[in-house]
Amino acid sequence: MRGRTVVVTGGTRGVGAGIAQAFAQAGARVLACARRPPEQPLDGVEFAPLDLRDPPAVRAFFAALPRLDALVNNAGGTPYRRLTDADAERHARVVELNLVTPLTASLAAYDHLRRARGSVVMIGSVSGGRPSPGSAAYGAAKAGLANLAASMAVEWAPEVRVNTLVVGMVRTELSHLHYGGPDGLAAVSRTVPLGRLATPSDVGAAAVFLASDAAAYISGASLLVHGGGERPAFLDAGTVNKEDRKEDGREDGKEDRRQGGLG
Template sequence: MPSDMPSGKTPGRRLVVVTGGTRGVGAGIAQAFAEEGDEVVVCARRPPQAPPDGVKGAKSLKGIEFVPLDLRDPPAVRAFFGRLPRLDVLVNNAGGAPYRLLAGADAERHARVIDLNLVAPLTASLAAYDLLKRARGSIVMIGSVSGTRPSPGTAAYGAAKAGLENLARSMAVEWAPDVRVNTLVVGMVRTELSHLHYGGEEGIEAVSRTVPLGRLAVPTDVGRAAVFLASDAAAYITGAGLLVHGGGERPAFLDAATVNKEE
């Protein structure tokens, strides 16, 4: 067995795989499981980088191993899971998309977004199924509010996330009672790259004011929710979608209406 793969089970420790777990939300998820005492393997195309000042990343934590893997390469994904001695939890986190209007690119380019955000989690889940069934483990899909509302500029991403949540529900029924499958429906998250999306600190603060809880999520918020869904406390939860969005978005019509305004 390669030296970069876990070799044996430590009593009381689960083996958790987090795809795309080298930065942002994925690093927060890996951190949360590591802090629970789990053995964590993160896989992505590129290794983790040293986190910026004030951002705690996976590289700084004990109990986390990195394995290079392109989730869009099915034979490589099957080989990766085939080398694991066991698996208790799979977190399908890898994904994302650039801002791209539908008419601004051809269908093939949009299809690549769907491949990463929907087909890759299906590929990983199928490759992991036998190990998870043996452990009576669980899968946590990282979904998005983009899958439940219009997503102009990221339409293919939103469509993929909608499909991912539906896939998880079907998977939960087909694979019960051996494997639980749930989805975290995640809203806006403040990561080391948020300034690029929201226009710096001023933009982040302005966007935060649109969230009922008054702030964007941080990666560990998502991580703790993932730990919960994979825990014994959620043993009777499968096929569910847990909203992690700070209360969502204030409906625009409330601000547009001219009645019931507070003085």
């Protein structure tokens, strides 16, 4: 990534900071956009104040850049909020932050990216592909973001590549708010096949790959960064144990899965 310029929205903390630092370590000039600066300066990362929900300011910011090779749409998030706990306007703001602002930034960056034959990396979420009680508006926005990226990849080809990172649970400085203290984090980590939550640098490495020449023929893709996903609940809910499966010849895929009601 040496000699290239990368913008990371929401790149001042958590996953965004990990992404920004990964690009800086790969040799890029990195600008992290957010409303507030990072609490501690990030090595090799420049801070650019920007409210992504202000379209004129977003357009002015990108127009002032001398060049741009990659845009990482990371800014987003949501509090835990059940649908009936807030009015539609508050849920709409979650959709705006997680879906509309990536569209706004991508359109503002398009001319730069087309000239550079660059790329867009959307930071999606596993919440966009499964029910998300307590964060339904967020999940809906992330589902829309993946579809938006796939459509962009077709419309903007061959000059601009567009891909999505579908991110699972990540351990950040705010993880305790979602999962509790050390015991909660350990318990949640055990639900992940790889045995741990992702780190921001894990997500950063994947973002650098998608923006680099190593991914020159990858566009319109959704790359899962979730440690293997989640163990299906029915595996632990059923009452047939492993020994019973062996005796009945139903272990290691020997049985006809359709007879057990599986697709």
